[in-house]
Amino acid sequence: MKAAIAPEPLFTGSDWDFTLINRIYDTVEPIALQEMKLDIYPNQIEVISAEQMLDAYSSIGMPLFYKHWSFGKQFVTNEMLYRKGLRGLAYELVINSNPCINYLMQENSATMQTLVIAHAAFGHNHFFKNNYVFRQWTDADGILDYLEFAKRYIASCEERYGQLAVERVLDAAHALMNQGVHRYPRVRPRDLKAEAAREAERQAYRDRIYDDLWRTVPVGTRADTVPAGQRRAALGLPQENILYFLEKTGPRLESWQREVLRIVRLIAQYFYPQRQTKAMNEGAATYTHYRIMTALHDRGWITDGAFMEFLQSHTNVVYQPTYDSGQFGGFNPYALGFGIMSDVERICIDPTQEDREWFGDIAGSGDPVEVLKDIWANYRDESFVSQFLSPHLIRQWRLFKILDHEGEAEVRVDAIHDERGYRRIRRALAREYDIARQEPDIQVVDVDLAGDRTLMLEHAVNDGVVLDSSDALLVLQSLANLWGYEVALSEVDAETRKELKSHRCNPQDDWMR
Known part of the structure; x- marks a missing residue:
């Protein structure tokens, strides 16, 4: 037509x-x-x-x-x-x-x-x-209704329990938001409309079973010790979603505090796909508008x-400073996404022999939009870069890979413009977008609820990069306040299992007041 x-x-x-x-x-x-x-x-x-x-x-x-x-x-x-x-x-x-x-x-x-x-x-x-990441993790139909519920619920908590008490829970939960997501997909995304309705059911159930006499029952003797393996299995440990674990297991949290934690972690989960697809999302939108x-x-x-006005704005959006310009601060997601997608268009329409060898399934297909829509549907930043960054673009952008070990006085060029070098450069850049490497892998590994209730966490350290001590202690303080007992974090080398560092923190005495 x-x-x-x-x-x-x-x-x-x-x-x-x-x-x-x-x-x-x-x-x-x-x-x-x-x-x-x-x-x-x-x-x-x-x-x-x-x-x-x-x-x-x-x-x-x-x-x-x-x-x-x-x-x-x-x-x-x-x-x-x-x-x-x-x-x-x-x-x-x-x-x-x-x-x-x-x-x-x-x-x-x-x-x-x-x-x-x-x-x-x-x-x-x-x-x-x-x-696919958004389809797995987000509920576009229910998010606005859930946000309205969250706003009303937290406002009602402030009226009932006081602004300071609610603010303390939110402060602590916000500090743990990045450790408040499930990283493995569910069978279907959570229905957020139903989630708001379920809170009303939970509250009605709590009201039905509440009996004030339980306050007067004396504390019994300590329960028999449960074997560590059986205890961890019963608690679902190890657990990477710390907010979820607190919501379900925190021994000193009230029901409204658990619901606040649930609200914060569901909102954190909603934004989780955006952290995995920044370059692709902006690249797709930029390619579309162009x-x-x-x-x-x-x-x-x-x-x-x-x-001309559009071109000036577009050029500014996709501008990528070079590493030696003094303005380089990493890759511009607009430039990276749009650059690779424009190169995919070239490969589909006018491929070279090199393109046919590297991208035989799309080279010369003649329909770049359909190819790109398939990419937009089925990849995230890490896999997108590892699959579609071409040797042509590596040469055009003058990319190379260097090794910079902390214990060595000099850096070494580790990959240049040859076939092996192209693959190593592409693999190295893709790793920069691997969310498992961007964010620390911290999991709850054990807690003896019948003992001193110390919550034990473990950080699997990659490439020797441990947590900043001051930041770690601030976040652990928030975690200890929510847990109500001591929290211990051990930083362990992911490969050798050698302990590199440890942190401990106790809750603040006046936090729950």
Whole structure:
């Protein structure tokens, strides 16, 4: 089907109104859905001010959220940097929900509104709905209802138990959020709507079985000692989800405190896929907006001036400083994702002999969008880089691998531009996106509930990188406060099992008051 040529551009200046936003959306939608065949949630587009965008930043980008002092602190910090011109704001913010909520900045020009609709409403939206990590771990249908429940529940706890008591639990739970996720997929994602309803059932059950006489029953003698292996099996140890273990097993937590822990860990789980797919998600959205904006310009829907404005913004987004520029701070996820995806397009349309040897299943296929949609659905950052970073791109980006051992005075170039070197460079870069290496592997390994109740944890250390002592003690203090007894953390080499470091912490006496 031949694409329609615009009788006149959608806009000629930078001004816009809501009628124009609708026309832009109606023009972009057929390109995204009919030509690229993207599969998206229904879109809900909202235009917000800079201050509202700052507020969204502060509450981790969610339209509904419970109150906490850290959000206000974050708002003040971001606002100060923005007002001083030290930090810009995102042109858009998109929520992984059904419908997919897209926030557009009121200050954007008409060109930028077109760009962000293509980027967020279609690029991010398609990725959220189709990528396997999001499909395994998130419930787009239920997240907004669950956030509303969480906000109401925590507000009711503040009224009933006091703001300080709730704040202490939230502070401790937030400190443990990264250790509050399940890293192995469930058979199906958790139904968050049902989760909110189940709390009402749990509370009703507690009310039915409560009997005040139990307070007067004297404490009996110590239970018989249970063999360590049997004890750990009964508690489901080792357990990597520390918040889950506390919620189910914490001996001194009240029912409302357990529910607060559940809220924090379910929200942490919701964001878990985003930590695994940053380069792919931004790359997919950037590739989508580049293709759509180019199509709009080719067909006369946007002017040359608007396209130049777009290209300037796009170039800034995908800019990657070189390692020796003084500005290098790691790989720009937009640049990495978009660069590899553009290279996949080249391989599909105009492959070299080298490409055919490395990517025989996609080289010359002639349909890059279908290939990319398959990639977007079935990979995360680590596997994406390890499978699709090509020798061509390694040469173009002048990538190499060095070894820098702490005990040696010099660094060594470990991989150059030959076949073995390409594979080692690709493997080394992919490891940088392996979430198992980005975050410490800390698990609850034992606790004797019939003894002194010391909670024992173990950190499996990779490459000799131990935890920062001051940070470790601060987080352990939060854990000890929630547990109510001493906490011991042992850092053990993952290969040799040799103990490298240990930490211990006791709960604060006044924390539960």
